[in-house]
Amino acid sequence: MAKNEFLPFGLNSDANVLNPTEWSSLNARSAGFTTGIAKSKEMNTALRQASVISNAVAQFIADNSGKDVLDNGDLAALQNNLSAALLNKMPGRLLNVQTFTSSGTYIPTPGTKSVIVEVQGAGGGGGGTPATGPTSVSASGAGGSGAYAMGHYINGYAGVAVTVGVGGAGGVAASSGSTGENSSFGNLVICPGGTGGGGLNAVVPPASRGGSQKTAPPRGGNIVSLSGSPGGGSFIHYVGSVYFGAAALGASSRFGGGGADDVAGSSGEIGAGGGGHVAAYNVPAISGGRGGDGIVIIWEYT
Incomplete structure (x- = not known):
């Protein structure tokens, strides 16, 4: 089975993250965090939002291309394997x-x-x-x-x-x-x-x-x-x-x-x-x- 190194973050049911209403109304979601202290709950939510979807896409690539999805910064390989996965799925x-x-x-x-x-x-x-x-x-x-x-x-x-x-x-x-x-x-x-x-x-x-x-x-x-x-x-x-x-x-x-x-x-x-x-x-x-x-x-x- 192909390996997926893009792992999700903060999946537990009691994870220290904002709920959807809190996240959608957070000012920093649009402007980013400015100088000062960023609350861990807010940072955790941002990390989970990005990591969960990246994990889902990476797993799709691994399952349908048969190629390892490595966290090595090789964007060209990632794009090629995504194309192969899409073609194999159709x-x-x-x-x-x-x-x-x-x-x-x-x-x-x-x-x-x-x-x-x-x-x-x-x-x-x-x-x-x-x-x-x-x-x-x-x-x-x-x-x-x-x-x-x-x-x-x-x-x-x-x-x-x-x-x-x-x-x-x-x-x-x-x-x-x-x-x-x-x-x-x-x-x-x-x-x-x-x-x-x-x-x-x-x-x-x-x-x-x-x-x-x-x-x-x-x-x-x-x-x-x-x-x-x-x-x-x-x-x-x-x-x-x-x-x-x-x-x-x-x-x-x-x-x-x-x-x-x-x-x-x-x-x-x-x-x-x-x-x-x-x-x-x-x-x-x-x-x-x-x-x-x-x-x-x-x-x-x-």
Whole structure:
């Protein structure tokens, strides 16, 4: 047990001190004792007032910092130990946030007692379209978003491997986009990547291609556990020499939007799906949009 050298004075019930009314009305309490004789009763009261509160504060420091509280005039040590005692008495304070945008190992910040972890799987890539001719068109589906989970953990988190999934590549020509990679925080939370959007061979219009499938659910996550969303579908049609249609929008994630629904599929934000696109007459082959990479965020608490 830590030692406390700041001891109280005059604690006996019959101590030679003023009562509260006498002390509050004492002139010397404001002006101090002047030249002459100071009564022991008055001096004892002043000493007890100061020593009792200093003893209580010092005991709080000793009990909650584990450090000896020494009467040696070391003010800096006393202040540091008081700060440590206050922090130890207030569990649950946010200490630090570590963000992983690439894979690595989690080393807790000193003082971490629990963590809240967010894990986002990578997004799937959008499908591609082949080169089209004077009478053929194509359309591709967008990629899905990766799964997301959040969990609170009080043990088993130190030194775990952190995996940040890479977004799925967009499909080339008429091929489907690739599935995004899983993101994980050890074995505590594993979030699958989003599925890729489908491609479509060149066909006589009209043409349409559905979006990607819904992403598999996460493993772990005792606060939030969400499957990723499917990407959108595309279609194109000609009326005479004019075409109309809509390109697929990649599925959004918790961290941003999916790839835009433009002619050439664009990449998704963190964990979101890559965009699909449409190809009118006489358009070269276009690759689908790339899925967004995953992310792992660790909120550290005392």
